[in-house]
Amino acid sequence: MYFKIFLNFILIVISSLIQFSFISILPFGLDNFNFALVALIVILLVSSFSTSLWWAIGVGFLLDIYSFLPFGVYLACFFFTVLVANFLLVNFFTDRSLYSFLALIFLSSICFNFLFYFFIYFLEIFGVTPAVVVLGKIFWINLTWQIFFNILAVFVLFYVVNFVSQRLRPVFLKRKK
Amino acid sequence: MLKVKTKNNIFMFVAVIGLLIFLHFLRILNPIERAIIYLITPAAEKIYSVGTDLRTAVNEQTDKRDLLSVVKNLEAKLNQLTIENSQLKTMGEENEKLRQQLKFFSKNNFNYTLANVVSRGALDDSLNQGQAVIIDKGKRDGFSAGLGVLNSQGAIVGKIIEAKENISKVCLVTNKGCKLAASIQGQNDQKTSGVVEGDLGLTIKMDFIPQTEKIKIDDIVITSGLESDIPAGLVIGKITQVDSNSNEIWQKATVESLMDLGNLTIVSVISPAVK
Secondary structure, three states: OOHHHHHHHHHHHHHHHHHHHHHHOOOOOHHOOOOHHHHHHHHHHHHHHHHHHHHHHHHHHHHHHHOOOOOOOOHHHHHHHHHHHHHHHOOOOOOOOHHHHHEEEEEEEEHHHHHHHHHEEEEEEEEOOOOOOOOOOHHHHHHHHHHHHHHHHHHHHHHHHHHHHHOOOOOOOOOOO | OHHHHHHHHHHHHHHHHHHHHHHOOOOHHHHHHHHHHHHHHHHHHHHHHHHHHHHHHHHHHHHHHHHHHHHHHHHHHHHHHHHHHHHHHHHHHHHHHHHHHHHOOOOOOOOOEEEEEEEOOOOOOHHHHHEEEEEEEOHHOOOOOOOOOOOOOOOOOEEEEEEEOEEEEEEOOOOOOOOOEEEEEEEHOOOEEEEEEEOOOEEEEEEEEEEEOOOOOOOOOOOOOOOOOOOOEEEEEEEEEEEEEOOOEEEEEEEEEEEEEOOOOOEEEEEEEOO
C-alpha cells in the first residue's frame, strides 16, 4: 500500500519534471506536447478514476509551484479535464478500443486547452495576468501540434500497455456447448 | 449507491484542491513549496540540460546544409576581426596606462550572480513561443523585475520580468513584450539611441531612431544604460535590415541576436551592488 503511494508520488514528480523541464525546450511543435495530460488519461484507462484525480492534483500542484500564473490554474484545469474524460469514458467510449482512446485524448486535449485559456482570459480581464492573444493564430497552431503529439503518444502507449498488461484487452464471453 | 460514492469522492477532491489553494494564498504552504523546489530543482536542471543537448543536435542537423557558406563568410570576417583585435589590444594597453596615470577607478557598481535555467515555462508560455525562461534563483537572492540577464559570453539575453521567492521568469530579447533601452555603435564612435523589442520570437526590432541618424547593416546594437538596472555597453545583436522611410518620423531596424537563445543553460543576472 505505502509502496504503491510512494511509487505514484515518484512517477508524478517525474511526469511533472518531464513536462516542465524537458518538453518545454524541445524544437517547435514538440514543445506543445502535453505529456502530463497523456499520463493522466493513461492512468484513468489502466488504473482508476480516483488514482487519476490524485495524479491531477499532484501534477497540477507541482506545475503551479513553477508557474507564474496565479496558483491553482493547473490544479483546476487538470482536475476538470479528468472529470470530463471520465464522464466520456463511462458514458460514451465504453468499448475500450484504440479508436475510443484516441477520441478520448482528442476531446480531453481540447477540453484542457479551452479551460486553460479560459482561465488565462478570465484572469487577464481582471488584470491578474498580462494580456495575451487567446484564440489567435498561434493558439490554433499550438493546439493542432498538441493534439497530434498527444494522439501519437496514446497510440504508442495503447500498444505498450496491451503488450505488458491484459487491462485494455476486450473480454469475450464464451457460451458453453 | 455507486454514483453517490463517486459524487462524495469528487467533493473530497474539490475540497483538497480548495484547501491547497487557500493554504497557498495564506502562505502556510510556503515551507513545503520551498522544500519541493529545493529538492527537485537539481533534477530539473539536469533534465533541462538533456533537452537542450537534444535541441542543439536537431538544430545542427538542420543547419548542416548551410554550414559551408557560413564557414566561407566567417573566414573573411575572422581576418577582418583579427586586424581590429590587434588595433584594440594596442588601444587597451594605452588605456590601461592612462588609467594608471590618472588613478582612475572603475565605476562598475554591479554584481553578477550565476543562475541555472530550469525550464522554458510549462504550458503557460506556449503563446509566447518559448521566449521566456525560468531560472532557479529569485527574491531570496535579491532578484527583482527589471534586472538584466547575460549569457556566458557576457551578451545580454533578456531581463527578469517576474520574481518569486526561489525562481524568476526571464523574458528573452526576442520576446515581443521584452523592451530594452539600446544604442547603435556606428562609425566614428557615433551613438544612436532607441528602444529594442522582440519580434515574433525570432528577431529584435529597434524603433524610435531619428531619421537624421545614419545607421547601416552590421552595426552593433548595445544597451544604452538608460535603464537603472542595466549597465551600458552590453551587446544585444547586430543590424540585419534598416527600414528608413522618409515619410516617417523614426527609422526602424531589424536586429539579430549574436547568440543562439535556444541553448541557454547558465546565465548571470546583473544586480546593483549594495553600497
